[in-house]
Amino acid sequence: MNKRELVKIGISYCMYICMALLLSGCSQQLSSDVEEQPTLAHVMDPLLNEASEVFWDSAGFIDTYEGTIDLTPTTEEGWQKVIDAADEITRLSAVIQEERYSLNRPAWNEISSLLVVAADRGRRSVADRDGAELFEAGADLYQVCVACHQAFWSNNRFTIAGTETQ
Numbered sequence: 001m002n003k004r005e006l007v008k009i010g011i012s013y014c015m016y017i018c019m020a021l022l023l024s025g026c027s028q029q030l031s032s033d034v035e036e037q038p039t040l041a042h043v044m045d046p047l048l049n050e051a052s053e054v055f056w057d058s059a060g061f062i063d064t065y066e067g068t069i070d071l072t073p074t075t076e077e078g079w080q081k082v083i084d085a086a087d088e089i090t091r092l093s094a095v096i097q098e099e100r101y102s103l104n105r106p107a108w109n110e111i112s113s114l115l116v117v118a119a120d121r122g123r124r125s126v127a128d129r130d131g132a133e134l135f136e137a138g139a140d141l142y143q144v145c146v147a148c149h150q151a152f153w154s155n156n157r158f159t160i161a162g163t164e165t166q
Protein backbone atom coordinates (compact mmCIF):
# COMPACT_ATOMS: atom_id res chain seq x y z
CA MET A 1 0.00 0.00 0.00
CA ASN A 2 1.52 3.33 -1.03
CA LYS A 3 1.17 6.65 0.69
CA ARG A 4 -1.48 7.86 -1.72
CA GLU A 5 -3.68 4.88 -1.03
CA LEU A 6 -3.30 5.42 2.68
CA VAL A 7 -4.44 9.02 2.33
CA LYS A 8 -7.43 7.84 0.31
CA ILE A 9 -8.36 5.33 2.95
CA GLY A 10 -7.87 8.03 5.58
CA ILE A 11 -10.22 10.37 3.77
CA SER A 12 -12.93 7.81 3.20
CA TYR A 13 -12.60 6.67 6.79
CA CYS A 14 -13.07 10.24 7.89
CA MET A 15 -16.09 10.59 5.63
CA TYR A 16 -17.51 7.41 7.04
CA ILE A 17 -17.20 8.75 10.58
CA CYS A 18 -18.72 12.06 9.58
CA MET A 19 -21.65 10.33 7.90
CA ALA A 20 -22.14 8.13 10.93
CA LEU A 21 -22.10 11.17 13.21
CA LEU A 22 -24.52 13.02 10.97
CA LEU A 23 -26.84 10.05 10.76
CA SER A 24 -26.74 9.35 14.46
CA GLY A 25 -27.39 13.02 15.11
CA CYS A 26 -30.39 12.72 12.85
CA SER A 27 -31.71 9.51 14.24
CA GLN A 28 -31.27 10.74 17.79
CA GLN A 29 -33.38 13.71 16.97
CA LEU A 30 -35.94 11.54 15.20
CA SER A 31 -36.27 9.08 18.03
CA SER A 32 -36.56 11.82 20.63
CA ASP A 33 -39.38 13.30 18.56
CA VAL A 34 -41.13 9.96 18.45
CA GLU A 35 -40.54 9.20 22.11
CA GLU A 36 -41.58 12.60 23.35
CA GLN A 37 -44.33 11.91 25.85
CA PRO A 38 -47.21 14.20 26.61
CA THR A 39 -47.25 15.78 30.03
CA LEU A 40 -49.79 14.45 32.50
CA ALA A 41 -51.69 17.72 32.17
CA HIS A 42 -51.99 17.10 28.42
CA VAL A 43 -53.19 13.53 28.91
CA MET A 44 -55.80 14.90 31.30
CA ASP A 45 -56.80 17.85 29.19
CA PRO A 46 -57.63 17.60 26.33
CA LEU A 47 -57.35 13.80 25.94
CA LEU A 48 -59.11 12.27 28.96
CA ASN A 49 -61.34 15.27 29.52
CA GLU A 50 -62.70 15.31 25.95
CA ALA A 51 -63.37 11.57 25.92
CA SER A 52 -65.18 11.89 29.25
CA GLU A 53 -67.27 14.77 28.01
CA VAL A 54 -68.74 12.47 25.36
CA PHE A 55 -70.13 10.35 28.23
CA TRP A 56 -71.39 13.38 30.10
CA ASP A 57 -72.93 15.01 27.03
CA SER A 58 -74.68 11.81 25.92
CA ALA A 59 -76.80 11.16 28.99
CA GLY A 60 -79.31 12.88 31.20
CA PHE A 61 -81.58 15.82 30.59
CA ILE A 62 -81.18 19.55 30.21
CA ASP A 63 -84.01 21.92 31.06
CA THR A 64 -84.45 24.84 28.71
CA TYR A 65 -87.20 27.42 28.26
CA GLU A 66 -88.38 25.41 25.28
CA GLY A 67 -88.63 22.28 27.37
CA THR A 68 -86.55 19.36 28.53
CA ILE A 69 -83.88 18.01 26.22
CA ASP A 70 -82.96 14.36 26.51
CA LEU A 71 -79.24 13.99 25.79
CA THR A 72 -79.49 10.25 25.11
CA PRO A 73 -78.16 9.49 21.61
CA THR A 74 -80.84 9.10 18.96
CA THR A 75 -78.57 8.02 16.09
CA GLU A 76 -76.11 5.21 15.46
CA GLU A 77 -73.32 7.81 15.20
CA GLY A 78 -74.29 9.13 18.60
CA TRP A 79 -74.00 5.70 20.21
CA GLN A 80 -70.80 4.97 18.31
CA LYS A 81 -69.26 8.15 19.69
CA VAL A 82 -69.80 6.75 23.19
CA ILE A 83 -68.10 3.47 22.22
CA ASP A 84 -65.15 5.41 20.77
CA ALA A 85 -64.95 7.49 23.94
CA ALA A 86 -65.00 4.31 26.07
CA ASP A 87 -62.13 2.92 23.98
CA GLU A 88 -60.16 6.13 24.41
CA ILE A 89 -60.75 6.21 28.17
CA THR A 90 -59.60 2.58 28.38
CA ARG A 91 -56.47 3.43 26.39
CA LEU A 92 -55.72 6.46 28.57
CA SER A 93 -56.21 4.44 31.74
CA ALA A 94 -53.26 2.33 30.62
CA VAL A 95 -51.26 5.42 29.64
CA ILE A 96 -51.55 7.06 33.05
CA GLN A 97 -50.54 3.78 34.68
CA GLU A 98 -47.19 3.97 32.89
CA GLU A 99 -44.43 4.43 35.41
CA ARG A 100 -43.59 7.96 34.31
CA TYR A 101 -47.04 9.10 35.38
CA SER A 102 -47.89 6.63 38.14
CA LEU A 103 -44.47 6.78 39.82
CA ASN A 104 -45.33 3.25 40.93
CA ARG A 105 -47.95 4.43 43.39
CA PRO A 106 -50.31 1.47 43.96
CA ALA A 107 -53.31 3.68 44.83
CA TRP A 108 -52.74 5.70 41.65
CA ASN A 109 -52.90 2.56 39.53
CA GLU A 110 -55.90 1.23 41.41
CA ILE A 111 -57.89 4.43 40.86
CA SER A 112 -56.76 4.59 37.22
CA SER A 113 -58.01 1.08 36.56
CA LEU A 114 -61.48 2.15 37.72
CA LEU A 115 -61.65 4.29 34.58
CA VAL A 116 -61.90 1.02 32.66
CA VAL A 117 -64.74 -0.19 34.89
CA ALA A 118 -66.71 2.97 34.12
CA ALA A 119 -65.84 2.74 30.41
CA ASP A 120 -67.06 -0.89 30.32
CA ARG A 121 -70.32 0.11 31.98
CA GLY A 122 -70.69 2.77 29.29
CA ARG A 123 -70.09 0.18 26.55
CA ARG A 124 -72.72 -2.15 28.02
CA SER A 125 -75.21 0.71 28.20
CA VAL A 126 -74.65 1.33 24.50
CA ALA A 127 -75.19 -2.35 23.71
CA ASP A 128 -78.52 -2.12 25.59
CA ARG A 129 -79.29 1.35 24.20
CA ASP A 130 -79.91 2.26 27.84
CA GLY A 131 -79.63 6.00 28.46
CA ALA A 132 -80.21 5.76 32.22
CA GLU A 133 -77.40 3.24 32.51
CA LEU A 134 -75.12 5.47 30.43
CA PHE A 135 -75.88 8.28 32.85
CA GLU A 136 -74.78 6.03 35.73
CA ALA A 137 -71.60 5.13 33.86
CA GLY A 138 -70.87 8.85 33.47
CA ALA A 139 -71.43 9.37 37.18
CA ASP A 140 -69.07 6.46 37.98
CA LEU A 141 -66.51 7.97 35.65
CA TYR A 142 -66.74 11.34 37.35
CA GLN A 143 -66.24 9.74 40.76
CA VAL A 144 -62.96 8.26 39.52
CA CYS A 145 -61.70 11.68 38.39
CA VAL A 146 -62.61 13.22 41.73
CA ALA A 147 -61.07 10.36 43.71
CA CYS A 148 -57.71 10.72 42.02
CA HIS A 149 -57.70 14.51 42.05
CA GLN A 150 -58.44 14.55 45.76
CA ALA A 151 -55.71 12.04 46.47
CA PHE A 152 -52.96 13.19 44.13
CA TRP A 153 -53.56 16.74 42.94
CA SER A 154 -52.72 19.22 45.62
CA ASN A 155 -53.84 22.25 43.56
CA ASN A 156 -57.07 20.57 42.67
CA ARG A 157 -59.26 23.05 40.85
CA PHE A 158 -61.42 20.42 39.19
CA THR A 159 -64.84 21.13 40.61
CA ILE A 160 -68.33 20.79 39.20
CA ALA A 161 -68.56 24.59 38.88
CA GLY A 162 -65.19 24.58 37.11
CA THR A 163 -66.24 22.05 34.49
CA GLU A 164 -69.45 23.88 33.76
CA THR A 165 -67.72 27.15 32.97
CA GLN A 166 -65.04 25.47 30.83
Ligand code: HEC
Pocket residue numbers: 040041042044045048049052096108109111112115141142144145146148149152153158
Ligand atom coordinates in the same frame (compact mmCIF):
# COMPACT_ATOMS: atom_id res chain seq x y z
C1 HEC B 1 -54.88 8.48 38.53
C2 HEC B 1 -55.09 9.85 38.82
C3 HEC B 1 -56.02 10.69 38.00
C4 HEC B 1 -57.21 10.32 37.43
C5 HEC B 1 -57.90 8.96 37.46
C6 HEC B 1 -57.73 11.49 36.79
N1 HEC B 1 -56.88 12.54 36.96
FE1 HEC B 1 -57.10 14.38 36.11
N2 HEC B 1 -55.39 14.98 37.01
C7 HEC B 1 -54.57 14.21 37.81
C8 HEC B 1 -53.46 15.02 38.27
C9 HEC B 1 -52.33 14.55 39.17
C10 HEC B 1 -53.62 16.30 37.71
C11 HEC B 1 -52.69 17.51 37.83
C12 HEC B 1 -51.77 17.47 36.62
C13 HEC B 1 -50.83 18.64 36.52
O1 HEC B 1 -51.29 19.77 36.62
O2 HEC B 1 -49.65 18.39 36.28
C14 HEC B 1 -54.85 16.24 36.92
C15 HEC B 1 -55.36 17.30 36.20
C16 HEC B 1 -56.52 17.30 35.46
C17 HEC B 1 -57.03 18.42 34.71
C18 HEC B 1 -56.36 19.79 34.59
C19 HEC B 1 -55.25 19.68 33.57
C20 HEC B 1 -54.48 20.97 33.44
O3 HEC B 1 -54.59 21.59 32.38
O4 HEC B 1 -53.80 21.33 34.39
C21 HEC B 1 -58.18 18.01 34.12
C22 HEC B 1 -59.08 18.84 33.22
C23 HEC B 1 -58.39 16.64 34.51
N3 HEC B 1 -57.36 16.23 35.31
C24 HEC B 1 -59.47 15.88 34.09
C25 HEC B 1 -59.68 14.58 34.50
C26 HEC B 1 -60.87 13.82 34.18
C27 HEC B 1 -62.02 14.33 33.35
C28 HEC B 1 -60.72 12.60 34.77
C29 HEC B 1 -61.67 11.48 34.82
C30 HEC B 1 -62.33 11.03 33.64
C31 HEC B 1 -59.44 12.61 35.45
N4 HEC B 1 -58.85 13.81 35.27
C32 HEC B 1 -58.94 11.51 36.12
C33 HEC B 1 -54.76 12.88 38.13
C34 HEC B 1 -55.83 12.11 37.72
